[in-house]
Amino acid sequence: MTGWLSPTPASGTDSHTPHVDALGVIGIGVGGLEAETVMLGRASMMRLPDIVGVRLTGARQPGITATDIVLALTAFLREQRVVGAWIEFFGEGAAGLSIGDRATISNMCPEYGATAALFHIDQQTIDYLRLTGRAPEQVALVETYAKTLGLWADALRTAEYERVLAFDLASVERxxxxxxxxxxxxxxxxxxxxxxxxxxxxxxxxxxxxxxxxxxxxxxxxxxxxxxxxxxxxxxxxxxxxxxxxxxxxxxxxxxxxxxxxxxxxxxxxxxxxxxxxxxxxxxxxxxxxxxxxxxxxxxxxxxxxxxxxxxxxxxxxxxxxxxxxxxxxxxxxxxxxxxxxxxxxxxxxxxxxxxxxxxxxxxxxxxxxxxxxxxxxxxxxxxxxxxxxxxxxxQFRAVYDPMFAANRDGVEKTSPLYDWRPASTYIRRPPYWDTEGVGALAATPRTLTGMRPLAVLPDNITTDHLSPSNAILANSAAGEYLARMGLPEEDFNSYATHRGDHLTALRATFANPQLVNEMAVVEGAVRKGSLTRLEPDGTVMRMWEAIETYLERRQPLIVVAGADYGQGSSRDWAAKGVRLAGVEAIVAEGFERIHRTNLIGMGVLPLEFKPGTTRLTLGLDGSETYDVTGERRPRTDLTLVVHRRDGETLRVPVTCRLDTAEEVSIHEAGGVLQRFAQDFLASESAQKGAP
The missing domain is CATH 3.30.499.10 (Aconitase, domain 3)
Known part of the structure; x- marks a missing residue:
């Protein structure tokens, strides 16, 4: 239908997504695997979020930048536990911030754990649209539309929130x-x-x-x-x-x-x-x-x-x-x-x-x-x-962006949509998600959720950089040694981020961060920092990749045990892909960052949450145990984590199944995003062939 307007949210998979929150557009960050689910024809679903109002008062002191403000806000909002919430900034302090300042604040949304960080549409928004070269009629349309629908900041002064936080901009120091x-x-x-x-x-x-x-x-x-x-x-x-x-x-x-x-x-x-x-x-x-x-x-x-x-x-x-x-x-x-x-x-x-x-x-x-x-x-x-x-x-904006959107794509030579995989590439290689043999084959193997051994027992605040680092590949790392065997000189190793299209390099980056603290890696009575774990039941501390390689050879299902705020940071696919290719079937933690949790589900990894008051420490878990998960997997139901200690003792620990929606259950039970798509596609093909 033409001639009609309606509010439309934007979903994206990187740090730029919440930028548009500064303009009064809801920008929702999702995991890359969740985006792939949508690309493959399924809906993106989430539970209704908590809406938290943040009243900004006062004005910044002279010499204080938007960076100073956002770092102070990030610390404040982390303390207030806004993980997964949608935030709306309002008040006289918000009105005094430029769109650039608002964008700095909205962009850091993933760092304080929120899903969106909205500023209301006001004159600052209109001025920004003019500054960036929008057509006058488009600017007028935005203003008229926002005021007519009650989305203008003045009309939202009476908005009510179940939870309101207050932050004084004048309190911010450099x-x-x-x-x-x-x-x-x-x-x-x-x-x-x-x-x-x-x-x-x-x-x-x-x-x-x-x-x-x-x-x-x-x-x-x-x-x-x-x-x-x-x-x-x-x-x-x-x-x-x-x-x-x-x-x-x-x-x-x-x-x-x-x-x-x-x-x-x-x-x-x-x-x-x-x-x-x-x-x-x-x-x-x-x-x-x-x-x-x-x-x-x-x-x-x-x-x-x-x-x-x-x-x-x-x-x-x-x-x-x-x-x-x-x-x-x-x-x-x-x-x-x-x-x-x-x-x-x-x-x-x-x-x-x-x-x-x-x-x-x-x-x-x-x-x-x-x-x-x-x-x-x-x-x-x-x-x-x-x-x-x-x-x-x-x-300036028109000079940069007009050519991008006006580019003439006619006459481009048509090529096959199928990629010509190069078997020896270290940058992009045919992925193993359908394979039944070779490195990564466990990703296509039915999960049993029984007899799992811990790959790692981790503290609080494990980030996606611990799980899948982005930085430079060193020669003495597992990935560096592999690239050297592939004939690459060290100066061409590049970074982990650039090799994520090659699972043989990226899998060697799993838990490869030299700053990792794995409580299983105890040497001479102390936990040693680094990409290390303890192979069980052998009891030998070794480099993480060698342990993963050994477990893969044994076809040993794995589990990861962790503390609070597991998976904060970039919504990085490989933080979920790496553990699944290593054979991890479940992760039990005190809490998950929202995007990483959905990425785990997209890889068929089951996220489980300890009940309040229960942690790896209260249970005395040291990584020598084996684990089962029992119970019917339904949205946010209680399951049982069965812990078999080495001395023969068995614990039955209630945990929350963090498959939050029926759609997430469907994806997990299929084995992940690609398996769900394949099953749906084959069922559709079968139905069409059977149709009269």
Missing amino acids: SMAGPSNPHRRLPTAALKELGIAVGLDTAQAEERAGLLPDGAVVIAAITSCTNTSNPRNVVAAGLLAKKANALGLVRKPWVKTSFAPGSKVARLYLEEAGLLAELETLGFGIVAYACTTCNGMSGALDPAIQREIVDRDLYATAVLSGNRNFDGRIHPHAKQAFLASPPLVVAYAIAGTVRLDIERDALGVDRDGKPITLKDLWPSDAEIDAIVASCVRPE
Whole structure:
């Protein structure tokens, strides 16, 4: 029917999806396997969410960026347990935020665990549509439609929520997050008290001796859709670079710097403002328009620097304007990583170490030997706003995006829709989900949910980066050794993220994070960190891949036991694919991140949740047990986890089946997304052949 309008949500599978929440459009993040379910003809279903109202009051203090606000909000909302909820921001504080600021907040939605993070449509929305080159009639239509249907912010002031949280924007200080989780906010003024910003004198002495300082920042990256989609953040970085250049400051030589905006528009307005050259002078030239460092693709470090980090066992770090800094994500040799605003990233590149008080200590000296501190470089809000107002223009957006949508695709040569698989490829290989023999064959094997042995017993906050790392592949890793056998030189190993089309490489990345803590990997009475587990019933601690390989040869079904917030982070298919190809049939945890749970179901892995008050610790689980799961699998029903201890004792533990809908039960019982599709397709073919 033409001439009618109706609200339509958008679903997507990456961090960009919740961006549109800033415009008053519900953007719902789903798992990649859930999206494949829809592509194969089935519906995407979810339970009715909790709607949480977040009243924003006050206004930000001078010099506070949207990054500071979102890091504070992420910590606050994690504490308030909004996992799976839809959030609506409202109040006078929300009204005062630009669309760019709102986009920064909405984009971090997965990091505080919510499904959507909506701002209401108001004049800021209309101004943004004009700024980005929308046709006047389209802008007028949006405004008329929102006001007519009661979707305009003024009409929603009386909206009622079952739960309302309050957050004062005026309380936000300049902040970072780290050193390993986006919700671990650290006010920069408190770094010294927290023991991170200590030993600057020692660091300076090491530098004078020609050594890399402990706490060295080896990667400083302005990156991620979270921050580079906000012109205020990017312009602030450019202005800080300009002031630093004028004073003769330079980045430290061991810092690998980069700038990867999500859109080519950033280049245009920075060039207009004369700031791109200033960033390039400090090493922040544009390297790509895509996910780079924030997704573990920072590239290789200088070999000499990497060698010194290893030889001296240095505490090396990364500072980036990304949205995720999970253990081991950014680079294997950056032991930890901190999230920061783009201008702070530039400041840390100049300082070269996190072992300083960034608010008070000198970042360097000017040409006259005068110490320069952060306050000497930090741009004023008026400076930032003036450049945004004069240099960010509609024609820039039209110049970048109009050709994308107007491209003429006529005349493209038609080719076969079937991919010509290359058997020896390490990037894309025919997947094994239908195979009954070979590596990964257990994914096509009927699950029994009996006699399962633990592959890992894990603590709280296990992320998808622990399950399936994104970063660089090292030569001494299982994946690196495999690639070497395939004839690739080490300089061509690339990252785990780029090899996810090859299951033989990606399976070797399962639990391959060097920062993994598996409570089964006990050596000399202590848990050893790394990609390790204990092979059972042998009792031998070994590298995770060798244990997986052994279990595959034995056709041993596996289970994973975990703590709270299992699977937070990117909605990464391979965090679910890897465990299923390894033979994992079930995961029992204290709680799951929503998207990872749906991805597990899409691979035929059963998610089970301990009852409140019951944990792996209260049950005394150490990984030497075998496990069965009994009971009829229905949405959120109670099942029984039967634990057979090595000494012969048997525990019967009630758990919640986290198949939340009938559709999820259907997919799981079939064996996963592809198996469900195959069964439906064959049933349809059979019915058609039998039809008169």
